[in-house]
Amino acid sequence: MPVPPQLRCCDASGCRSAGGQALRSALEGARDAAGLTAEALMIKPVGCLRLCGSGPLVACDGPGPCQLFGGVAPEHAGDLIAASLASGGAALAAHRLDLEDPFFALQRPVVLEGCGQVNPESIDDAIAFGTYAQLHRVLQELSPEQVRDEVRRSGLRGRGGAGYPTGLKWDTVALQPPGPRYVVCNADEGDPGAFMDRSVLESDPHRLIEGMALAAYAVGAERGFVYVRAEYPLAIERLRLALQQARSRHLLGNHIDGTSFNLRLEVRVGAGAYVCGEETALLLSIQGQRGMPQPRPPFPAQSGLWGAPTLINNVETFTAVPAILREGGDWYAAIGTEHSKGTKVFALSGAVVNTGLVEVPMGTPLRTVVEVIGGGVPDGSPIKAVQTGGPSGGCIPAERLDTPVDYESLLELGSMMGSGGMVVMGESTSMPEVARHFMGFSVNESCGKCVPCRAGTVQLAQLLDRFVERRATPADMERLDALCRMVKVTSLCGLGQSAPNPVLSTLRWFRHEYEAACREPSGCVAAVGVER
Amino acid sequence: MSVVTLTVNGQDVAVPAGASLLEATRAAEANVPTLCHLEGLTPVSACRLCLVEVEGSGKLLPACSTAAAEGMVVHTHTPRLREYRRMTVELFFAEGNHICAVCVANTRCELQDMAVSVGMDHSRFPYQYPQRSVDASHPQFTLDHNRCILCTRCVRVCDEIEGAHVWDIGSRGGQCHIVAGLDEPWGQVQACTSCGKCVEVCPTGALFRNSDTTAEKQPDATLPALLRSARDQRRWHNQ
Ligand SMILES: Cc1cc2nc3c(=O)[nH]c(=O)nc-3n(C[C@H](O)[C@H](O)[C@H](O)COP(=O)(O)O)c2cc1C
Ligand code: SF4
Ligand code: SF4
Ligand code: SF4
Ligand code: FES
Ligand code: FES
Numbered sequence: 041m042p043v044p045p046q047l048r049c050c051d052a053s054g055c056r057s058a059g060g061q062a063l064r065s066a067l068e069g070a071r072d073a074a075g076l077t078a079e080a081l082m083i084k085p086v087g088c089l090r091l092c093g094s095g096p097l098v099a100c101d102g103p104g105p106c107q108l109f110g111g112v113a114p115e116h117a118g119d120l121i122a123a124s125l126a127s128g129g130a131a132l133a134a135h136r137l138d139l140e141d142p143f144f145a146l147q148r149p150v151v152l153e154g155c156g157q158v159n160p161e162s163i164d165d166a167i168a169f170g171t172y173a174q175l176h177r178v179l180q181e182l183s184p185e186q187v188r189d190e191v192r193r194s195g196l197r198g199r200g201g202a203g204y205p206t207g208l209k210w211d212t213v214a215l216q217p218p219g220p221r222y223v224v225c226n227a228d229e230g231d232p233g234a235f236m237d238r239s240v241l242e243s244d245p246h247r248l249i250e251g252m253a254l255a256a257y258a259v260g261a262e263r264g265f266v267y268v269r270a271e272y273p274l275a276i277e278r279l280r281l282a283l284q285q286a287r288s289r290h291l292l293g294n295h296i297d298g299t300s301f302n303l304r305l306e307v308r309v310g311a312g313a314y315v316c317g318e319e320t321a322l323l324l325s326i327q328g329q330r331g332m333p334q335p336r337p338p339f340p341a342q343s344g345l346w347g348a349p350t351l352i353n354n355v356e357t358f359t360a361v362p363a364i365l366r367e368g369g370d371w372y373a374a375i376g377t378e379h380s381k382g383t384k385v386f387a388l389s390g391a392v393v394n395t396g397l398v399e400v401p402m403g404t405p406l407r408t409v410v411e412v413i414g415g416g417v418p419d420g421s422p423i424k425a426v427q428t429g430g431p432s433g434g435c436i437p438a439e440r441l442d443t444p445v446d447y448e449s450l451l452e453l454g455s456m457m458g459s460g461g462m463v464v465m466g467e468s469t470s471m472p473e474v475a476r477h478f479m480g481f482s483v484n485e486s487c488g489k490c491v492p493c494r495a496g497t498v499q500l501a502q503l504l505d506r507f508v509e510r511r512a513t514p515a516d517m518e519r520l521d522a523l524c525r526m527v528k529v530t531s532l533c534g535l536g537q538s539a540p541n542p543v544l545s546t547l548r549w550f551r552h553e554y555e556a557a558c559r560e561p562s563g564c565v566a567a568v569g570v571e572r
Numbered sequence: 573m574s575v576v577t578l579t580v581n582g583q584d585v586a587v588p589a590g591a592s593l594l595e596a597t598r599a600a601e602a603n604v605p606t607l608c609h610l611e612g613l614t615p616v617s618a619c620r621l622c623l624v625e626v627e628g629s630g631k632l633l634p635a636c637s638t639a640a641a642e643g644m645v646v647h648t649h650t651p652r653l654r655e656y657r658r659m660t661v662e663l664f665f666a667e668g669n670h671i672c673a674v675c676v677a678n679t680r681c682e683l684q685d686m687a688v689s690v691g692m693d694h695s696r697f698p699y700q701y702p703q704r705s706v707d708a709s710h711p712q713f714t715l716d717h718n719r720c721i722l723c724t725r726c727v728r729v730c731d732e733i734e735g736a737h738v739w740d741i742g743s744r745g746g747q748c749h750i751v752a753g754l755d756e757p758w759g760q761v762q763a764c765t766s767c768g769k770c771v772e773v774c775p776t777g778a779l780f781r782n783s784d785t786t787a788e789k790q791p792d793a794t795l796p797a798l799l800r801s802a803r804d805q806r807r808w809h810n811q
Contacts, residue, residue, distance in 0.1 A: 313744065330740070330741065332741075335615075335616075335617040335634060335637040335638075337639075483745055483746065484744065484745055485744065485745070486744065486745040486746075487744060487745075487748075488722065488741065488743070488744055488745050488746070488747075488748030489616070489618050489722075490617070490618045490619070490620055491618070491619060491620060491660055491663050491664060491667075491721075491722075492620055492660065492663065494667070494722070494745055494746060494748065495663040495664070495666065495667040495746065496663055497745070498667070498700065498745075498746050499663065499666070499697050499698075502698070519696070522659075523659070523697075526655075526656050526659050526660075529631070529632055529656070530620045530623060530632060530656050530660065531620070532617055532618070532620070532634075
């Protein structure tokens with residue numbers, strides 16, 4: 041079936057900030073000027089086309105193979121129209137992006153399947169693309185146990201950071217004593233350098249809703265919430281619209297698809313506190329209380345919202361579910377590594393040629409991600425380190441770039457998968473400065489409940505100041521080490537427990553930089569352990 | 573009554589099912605230090621002083637909010653725990669403005685006692701000397717933020733026992749502070765019944781009666797447990 045030519049314009053926040061909306065109006069004007077109707081040439085707003093750093097991006101599905109253009113301005117509108125009609129585009133040669141480039145060729149979209157394909161504001165477009173098909177099928181054909189079985193077989197692990205097995209979590213919620221249950225989507229995404237969840241929400245909100253509905257069916261929940269931070273206005277707007285559309289099509293509400301399955305989903309907007317991404321704090325925040333982490337157990341799966349069993353998963357985790365049910369858990373489990381299955385979305389940024397969204401099979405070597413897909417440092421100089429896991433993670437040195445990206449390998453290197461932020465650092469980066477930057481973040485974002493995190497991070501930041509300002513002493517080195525370990529093991533929640541990670545990892549791989557930052561560089565190593 | 577048995581520092585103890593690890597350590601007379609915990613109030617596990625080691629668990633667990641379980645092997649005073657407790661107390665001292673000689677709670681302060689019991693003679697962390705205020709707007713009581721360690725005992729006793737919920741916490745991180753009402757001067761908060769429960773349970777010199785001068789505070793931290801059991805059993809001492 042020949043597809044009518046269309047222009048897919050990225051309308052996610054990255055390209056919007058680069059002038060994507062003006063470009064789209066110019067394209068519509070140019071189409072009218074060329075005497076074409078909207079049917080003859082569709083100009084479709086879509087979600088993120090991945091290479092956000094080269095925005096605004098436009099994809100042309102013309103008679104020939106798909107062409108992608110980046111950094112285009114309204115004055116290119118006429119040429120773009122021409123390119124889509126006659127697969128020309130010679131006039132735009134400088135803006136053409138090579139779809140055979142490893143940045144695109146090595147990606148394996150599962151979660152991002154519909155991202156850049158569907159119009160995020162149209163449920164018809166989503167349905168035409170296949171969204172909600174699994175919800176239909178599952179409600180007619182599968183029992184909740186069968187759905188959970190498929191998810192368990194897929195080996196999917198939570199993409200919010202800790203990597204807890206999703207199937208196990210679903211079982212735990214489902215097997216609680218009878219009574220009400222809730223599903224909650226964690227779309228707080230507070231990690232600096234992360235924009236994966238935002239991209240999914242802005243690009244394919246119906247896919248997330250389908251994933252949540254499948255989860256709710258599997259655990260027996262009839263009510264759920266999506267907790268999004270207020271800094272994501274476009275994501276919130278599109279999600280609200282998508283929920284409204286889904287309700288009007290009876291894909292949410294009572295007797296979904298004529299079955300006895302009911303589900304009410306609502307959006308809750310968080311004021312933008314990093315700690316509200318921690319699950320127990322998030323649940324308190326939904327209930328209108330101050331978002332402070334609580335000791336666990338009880339885990340949310342046992343006692344969450346209003347004391348009821350509550351399933352809480354990340355955006356990417358829920359969004360992977362429809363594909364898992366469509367293709368089968370075994371299909372998903374065949375992608376990735378033994379203990380980290382499937383694909384993972386990364387937000388690649390920093391000193392790298394290709395900045396954007398990358399979805400690759402778990403276990404892809406870090407070098408492939410940052411050098412081949414990312415294209416390395418813009419001026420061609422070597423990479424010094426890659427920061428993964430945001431403030432909970434650490435820096436991986438260049439000599440370890442051959443490590444596969446999976447949960448265990450990153451932990452072994454003293455970093456973390458975290459939610460998927462990946463920041464590439466060039467040779468000029470100072471590691472004590474990086475550590476101080478992240479510590480500053482933890483100081484500001486600590487909820488203040490427990491003393492090691494509240495007061496310990498303040499002391500750590502001041503110690504790091506001494507290194508950055510080159511006035512540290514060997515005793516500071518020892519204090520830094522001891523306090524990092526204390527804050528790590530005595531803090532109540534993941535924020536405090538991981539706040540020292542950027543320091544510990546840079547101390548591990550770049551200790552010489554700390555030593556060189558001491559006032560008496562030579563004395564530094566010898567004197568450790570002497571002074572108190 | 574069903575019972576669980578466990579080992580604390582090598583000693584076998586039996587506690588009622590549902591008891592906390594803290595109760596178990598007390599049954600074994602292990603003297604686990606606590607600051608935020610108070611009998612009769614919901615545990616919050618904020619001060620981290622009661623952390624203990626449980627064999628088989630990689631993490632340090634707060635005794636105040638962890639349930640005792642059959643067969644647990646608990647250690648309460650390993651060298652590592654002692655070191656962390658001392659560092660914790662040092663962090664408390666360094667973050668506020670604790671000049672004991674001129675404090676109403678001097679000699680009756682749980683933070684001061686804690687410093688003695690963990691062997692802290694000085695803080696290895698530099699004092700922060702934060703700019704903090706004193707709220708003397710209440711006719712009977714005063715709140716001195718300089719001495720507050722954010723244990724939230726006042727918040728909980730006012731909410732859970734008195735039922736007035738005058739207190740809460742405002743801001744984040746090192747800026748955290750106790751707020752009265754909607755962050756108003758305490759004296760203007762209509763919900764305050766002037767019952768004084770918060771003053772009784774405050775472990776430091778942060779909350780005190782206006783009539784108290786240096787070293788005169790006489791707190792009663794047993795109050796929440798007393799009131800709670802009196803209400804549960806409908807038995808009052810004066811009856
Ligand atoms: C300080 C802190 C912040 C967190 N922020 C997020 C977040 O923004 N998004 C998220 O999905 N998980 C976040 N998490 C992890 C959640 O607590 C939780 O583990 C996760 O949402 C569970 O979903 P998953 O099993 O699908 O990963 C955070 C954890 C901590 C300790
Ligand atoms: S570790 Fe930090 S964020 Fe977590 S509870 Fe303690 S103070 Fe709050
Ligand atoms: S509150 Fe306690 S530790 Fe602080 S100054 Fe008063 S007596 Fe000293
Ligand atoms: S005022 Fe007293 S009781 Fe209240 S939080 Fe501060 S130290 Fe604790
Ligand atoms: S925002 Fe347009 S390509 Fe990502
Ligand atoms: S008493 Fe348990 S943490 Fe404070």
